[in-house]
Amino acid sequence: MQSETKSHVDQVTSPAGHPVTVLRFEGDIASTSKDAVLGTYQALPKATAKLILLDFTKVDYINSSGIALVIQLLIEASNSGQKVAAFGLSAHFTKVFTMVGITKYAGLFPDQTAALAAL
């Protein structure tokens, strides 16, 4: 019933010349999304992936279990000295992420250009 979460990884460069890893998600982010969210993140090489963007542009539904997966990703990234930001959330989920305090640990931006400029 929940749509499968798809994810893929892109490598881009910030305007400041830093390499940035972009995790792009598609579908629902829910309890069934552990492999797509945490699994994809955990497969990144920690030595080189220091700047990470989460792309939610193609995500329509995020529930509290999905938010918990994002928080788990942020915990692991913090422990590994990686910086994480996110973009592409709808106005509603930007509000929800802000309500639960995620903005304290990951900047939220409207699009990839804005997120890259801030890194």
Next chain:
Amino acid sequence: MSERKTTNVEVRLPSRMGFEKVAMSTAASVAKLMGFREDRIEDLKTAVAEACINAIEHGNRLNEKLSVGVILAAGEDSLEVKVIDDGKGMHTQPAKPDIDRKMHGEEDPRGMGMFLIQALVDEAEWVAGSDGKSSYVRLVIRLDKDQA
């Protein structure tokens, strides 16, 4: 005294994760018919989805022999949603999640559903059935005068 009209819509969900989206879509359709703003409909969708997830996961413990009842009562200026399960109900009020404690491993990253419900609707109450089963959460979202 004038009689206040309400229109009821009922949905019955299997206790299987993912089916909360059926209740979410139904609530959104009713709210749209009532003239709620899009941002309030998004608030309602998340609150209804989280209430159903709690009912499926904690109330009915994913027992697919049990169903979750969702009753939407559309009034003139508000929409009430009851999500009913066969659990014992909640006896504590939802706490605001502490992101610092979560980030430091002192609090479970999960457990935000009830907080979101309470934060996104105008009223939320958790009612435990007197017989120890059939508890429900009741949500109310009101039409603002300037959006009706």
